[in-house]
Amino acid sequence: MNDSFFKKIESKTGVPMEEVFALANAIQHANFNDERQVRKIVRKVGKLANKNVPQHVEDDLVNSIVKNGSSVNMADIQKMMGN
Template identity: 80%
Template sequence: MNDSFFRKIEAKTGVPMEEVFALANAIQFADFKDERQVRKIVRKVGQLANKHVPQHVEDDLVRSIVNDGNQVNLNDIQNMLGN
């Protein structure tokens, strides 16, 4: 992909592409049975989305991912944040 594509995404979202790539990398190599790793990813997604994640929502997401063996689905996280 070319730089202008990434600049357009950054301009629209306000999120530097380096952070998006870092999150994608963390998700790709995460152990979704490790509660600390999952919590870190959930918090990072909330941070990048500029959304406060209430503790009960974070707990629900983490429990769902760790206990049910679900992969991190950014759409599910976004829906739980009310977007």
């Protein structure tokens, strides 16, 4: 991938690629059975997406992810966030 591709993503999302890469790295090395770690990732995703994640939605997401361990279903997460 070239720099212009990343610049386009940054301009469309307003999120620096360094933050995207840091999040991807955190997700790649995360223990999805660790509630604290999962909660930090959920909060970081909400912050990067500029979305307010209500406490009850965060709790539902964290509980669902921890319950399912390493299998994170993005469709379920989007549904819980109301997208």
